Amino acid sequence: MNDLLLTFPKGGVHPPERKDLTEHSAVEPLPIPEEVEILLNQHFGAPCNPLVKKKDQVAEGDAVGEVDKGLGATIHASVTGSVKGVGLSAHPIAVKAPSILIQTDPSAEPREWQPSDWKGLSREELLRRIKNAGIVGIGGAGFPTHVKLSPPPDAKVDTLILNGAECEPYLTTDHRLMLEHAEKIVEGAKIILTVLGIKDCRIGIEANKLDAIEAMKTACGKASPNGFNVTVVPLKVKYPQGSEKQLIQSITGRRVPGFGLPFDVGVIVQNVGTTKAIHDAVVLQKPLYEKVVTVSGRGIARPANLMVRIGTRISDIASYLGGTLPGLAKVVLGGPMMGFAVSTLDIPVTKTTSGILFLTEDEIDARPYGQCIRCGWCLDACPMGLLPNEIGVYVEAGHAGDTSQFGVFECFECGCCAYACPAKRPLVQFIRLAKMKAKK
Numbered sequence: 001m002n003d004l005l006l007t008f009p010k011g012g013v014h015p016p017e018r019k020d021l022t023e024h025s026a027v028e029p030l031p032i033p034e035e036v037e038i039l040l041n042q043h044f045g046a047p048c049n050p051l052v053k054k055k056d057q058v059a060e061g062d063a064v065g066e067v068d069k070g071l072g073a074t075i076h077a078s079v080t081g082s083v084k085g086v087g088l089s090a091h092p093i094a095v096k097a098p099s100i101l102i103q104t105d106p107s108a109e110p111r112e113w114q115p116s117d118w119k120g121l122s123r124e125e126l127l128r129r130i131k132n133a134g135i136v137g138i139g140g141a142g143f144p145t146h147v148k149l150s151p152p153p154d155a156k157v158d159t160l161i162l163n164g165a166e167c168e169p170y171l172t173t174d175h176r177l178m179l180e181h182a183e184k185i186v187e188g189a190k191i192i193l194t195v196l197g198i199k200d201c202r203i204g205i206e207a208n209k210l211d212a213i214e215a216m217k218t219a220c221g222k223a224s225p226n227g228f229n230v231t232v233v234p235l236k237v238k239y240p241q242g243s244e245k246q247l248i249q250s251i252t253g254r255r256v257p258g259f260g261l262p263f264d265v266g267v268i269v270q271n272v273g274t275t276k277a278i279h280d281a282v283v284l285q286k287p288l289y290e291k292v293v294t295v296s297g298r299g300i301a302r303p304a305n306l307m308v309r310i311g312t313r314i315s316d317i318a319s320y321l322g323g324t325l326p327g328l329a330k331v332v333l334g335g336p337m338m339g340f341a342v343s344t345l346d347i348p349v350t351k352t353t354s355g356i357l358f359l360t361e362d363e364i365d366a367r368p369y370g371q372c373i374r375c376g377w378c379l380d381a382c383p384m385g386l387l388p389n390e391i392g393v394y395v396e397a398g399h400a401g402d403t404s405q406f407g408v409f410e411c412f413e414c415g416c417c418a419y420a421c422p423a424k425r426p427l428v429q430f431i432r433l434a435k436m437k438a439k440k
């Protein structure tokens with residue numbers, strides 16, 4: 001059956017899925033921690049400026065950080081309590097970043113968000129609610145959603161794609177959201193279609209999530225059409241099916257040019273989790289201050305899908321799940337293919353944290369890497385048709401700045417090349433280094 005499903009034509013790999021650890025675990029709310037560290041740069045763009053100072057009282061959902069100019073997204077308090085300080089915290093990628101530390105008030109009641117009818121609201125009002133709620137692409141780099149939903153007028157967008165592929169091993173966040181909130185996701189799709197002034201939406205889901213495919217089809221069938229055409233497209237199981245360019249090609253056959261963007265071929269892509277957040281922002285006027293995170297791997301006592309307040313430290317999550325297990329070798333934020341290893345558990349969850357993996361020695365490949373043997377497997381695996389082997393050789397020879405000829409800036413760091421390489425060469429690290437040096 002897999003061979004009959006839609007997919008992208010070039011490259012891709014089939015890493016072990018390992019989703020069985022959490023795919024049947026319903027999302028459970030993590031108890032609110034005693035304090036949260038809310039990072040001020042959780043999105044693509046400039047960090048927010050703090051709107052609060054030490055000893056201020058804040059309520060769950062209050063804005064606590066805002067960008068004054070340029071790209072960015074408002075950041076909100078994820079708990080009710082008092083501000084302990086504005087300082088620096090460990091950041092998943094940037095090492096240290098500005099943050100707001102909030103001490104939770106344990107006596108505070110959870111805030112209620114009442115639904116209201118959004119139909120009839122203007123495009124401007126819908127975008128204003130999405131912006132005010134601080135919505136960013138929660139499945140990727142955290143690009144501000146209100147900006148993504150405002151393509152240039154000459155872009156001629158005709159199709160919305162919802163990304164429910166979730167092709168990274170271990171991660172089951174989107175899978176659970178589609179099972180548990182299918183109707184809200186479809187409603188969110190209709191909100192986006194209204195903002196974009198178009199009718200067609202395709203929801204791409206890999207065929208290893210048959211129950212989610214059925215749930216989303218049922219939700220599409222229940223939704224009153226109102227002229228919208230929202231359909232589910234089952235996709236072949238192949239990594240990186242969920243990357244924007246590959247997903248667009250799989251579903252529409254359109255090829256986004258090398259340095260182009262989806263709207264260049266008339267498409268906007270939104271992750272299903274972001275779409276649920278858009279629903280909440282518009283229907284409930286609820287800001288994005290909590291999210292579902294898959295916590296998995298054989299190095300954590302109880303793998304789970306948790307609803308987590310943004311700013312919760314990984315160490316609090318690990319304690320709630322019974323702690324780490326002997327043999328733990330690596331902690332990764334995100335999936336094993338595109339995530340980042342971290343060296344401390346005192347890192348807070350951000351809007352873009354989709355998974356926290358506690359991996360044991362038998363789940364990682366720690367063998368030392370060797371010389372390139374010119375087998376070409378990385379070329380076959382690369383979905384972008386790049387030359388990762390040459391980039392690696394050039395970097396090792398001290399010529400990182402000369403690698404743009406091999407397509408280094410078109411690389412989106414999916415990790416297929418490194419996964420396929422029999423010499424275990426750290427091709428993605430070479431590529432990151434090459435990008436850094438070539439930019440300089």
Ligand code: SF4
Nearest residue numbers: 382411413414415417
């Ligand atoms: S990491 Fe870059 S070079 Fe390697 S397979 Fe992915 S896109 Fe190609």
Ligand code: SF4
Nearest residue numbers: 372373375376378421
């Ligand atoms: S897969 Fe590894 S060994 Fe083979 S050509 Fe690519 S970099 Fe060289």
